[in-house]
Amino acid sequence: MRTHPPGSLRPVEYEVKIGTASDNIKQTDKFTLSKEILVEKVHKVLGPVTKISVTIKRIGPHTIKKSRISLKKHTKTYTVIMEIWKKYLSCLNPQADSLSASFYKFTALVDLFLVC
Amino acid sequence: MPKKKFFFELLPPINEMVLDVIALAANKMNWLLFLGRLRGDFRDRKKEGIIPAPAEKDMIKLVAENFHRQNKKVVVILNIGNVIETASWSNQVDGIILAWQGGQEGGNAVADVITGKVNPSGKLPTTFPIDYHDIPSSKNFPVETFRGRRKLEWVGLSGTPSEVIYEEDIYIGYRFFDTFKVKDSLSFRLWASSTSFQIDQLSADTKQLNDKLLVRVRVTDTGKSSGKEVVQLYLTAPKGSINKPAQELKGFARAHLSEPKPGKVMLEMTVPVKT
Numbered sequence: 001m002r003t004h005p006p007g008s009l010r011p012v013e014y015e016v017k018i019g020t021a022s023d024n025i026k027q028t029d030k031f032t033l034s035k036e037i038l039v040e041k042v043h044k045v046l047g048p049v050t051k052i053s054v055t056i057k058r059i060g061p062h063t064i065k066k067s068r069i070s071l072k073k074h075t076k077t078y079t080v081i082m083e084i085w086k087k088y089l090s091c092l093n094p095q096a097d098s099l100s101a102s103f104y105k106f107t108a109l110v111d112l113f114l115v116c
Numbered sequence: 117m118p119k120k121k122f123f124f125e126l127l128p129p130i131n132e133m134v135l136d137v138i139a140l141a142a143n144k145m146n147w148l149l150f151l152g153r154l155r156g157d158f159r160d161r162k163k164e165g166i167i168p169a170p171a172e173k174d175m176i177k178l179v180a181e182n183f184h185r186q187n188k189k190v191v192v193i194l195n196i197g198n199v200i201e202t203a204s205w206s207n208q209v210d211g212i213i214l215a216w217q218g219g220q221e222g223g224n225a226v227a228d229v230i231t232g233k234v235n236p237s238g239k240l241p242t243t244f245p246i247d248y249h250d251i252p253s254s255k256n257f258p259v260e261t262f263r264g265r266r267k268l269e270w271v272g273l274s275g276t277p278s279e280v281i282y283e284e285d286i287y288i289g290y291r292f293f294d295t296f297k298v299k300d301s302l303s304f305r306l307w308a309s310s311t312s313f314q315i316d317q318l319s320a321d322t323k324q325l326n327d328k329l330l331v332r333v334r335v336t337d338t339g340k341s342s343g344k345e346v347v348q349l350y351l352t353a354p355k356g357s358i359n360k361p362a363q364e365l366k367g368f369a370r371a372h373l374s375e376p377k378p379g380k381v382m383l384e385m386t387v388p389v390k391t
Binding site: 012013014015016017018019020021022023025026027028029031033036087 | 122239290293316320322345347348356363365
């Protein structure tokens with residue numbers, strides 16, 4: 001593949017193509033330059049050489065409990081939030097729902113309660 | 117229809133109506149057959165959505181056979197916003213109109229094209245493959261979920277941890293099909309204008325190359341009616357130390373040649389360059 005290093009002073013040839021689609025080229029023209037004009041570099045982050053390891057911390061009931069601290073039990077706000085949460089869990093299908101579907105259901109429920 | 121559990125619940129699709137195609141074909145009308153797909157954000161497409169279902173293919177075949185028997189035309193209108201497989205059925209119909217994402221005026225736009233009020237000149241923003249597996253990313257989609265990881269059920273914004281490797285590299289869309297000479301299904305020409313154009317007198321001005329590349333081209337309407345044509349400019353760069361596609365789209369310009377004298381027009385396109 002490699003014919004010359006980029007940016008070298010060796011003459012390079014470009015081809016201009018005109019058409020109505022990439023597979024329907026009508027005319028072509030060539031021009032030669034003293035060096036390559038389009039300088040491109042591949043950043044190391046774009047070329048993974050090792051398998052990417054992803055670690056996701058599980059946010060469980062503990063986190064949920066922490067978020068409840070400011071809410072007094074048996075208040076109206078507490079009841080509404082718990083109602084949304086219970087409803088959300090009841091309509092969630094862990095086997096079939098994608099990430100977006102889960103989010104969609106949650107936002108739909110919040111919207112519904114806000115309207116009510 | 118089943119009752120919704122909550123306001124935004126997505127209900128299952130309604131079953132197809134039973135068509136009396138033979139009776140319909142006996143009428144004086146030609147047939148417009150709509151093939152649609154849901155489009156939007158928030159979810160990846162499934163392979164099953166790209167390949168028409170057997171019921172859809174059967175419907176196209178049934179309608180085409182019965183209407184052709186009565187010497188009538190069948191046109192499929194693709195009400196889609198992304199690629200679907202067309203190679204297995206496109207030769208059964210007389211025409212295909214791609215409505216794409218026309219919004220609330222989409223219906224009027226399609227009607228204008230069908231009645232001849234507008235001469236279509238749109239271009240596809242993507243390549244339609246012959247086979248689903250011709251798409252390079254088909255090797256890596258849908259994503260591979262990590263085995264042994266639990267689905268995160270407690271949080272709304274969560275799913276099963278998974279990974280996808282973008283193995284196709286820079287060869288996305290036409291860059292892949294052109295570089296590796298993979299034949300595609302629907303060529304851009306299928307939605308061509310009802311008139312014809314000639315493109316010639318290409319000249320590339322390299323005098324001001326430290327700033328831009330100026331390309332001129334002449335477009336002539338050689339047909340009998342007016343129309344628009346989008347001329348595309350591709351550039352093939354010399355092979356260097358990194359992979360490059362066979363050609364890359366660097367610019368485009370639209371030629372509008374109207375009646376009574378469609379005539380000729382010179383188009384100029386500039387490609388910004390960096391030395």
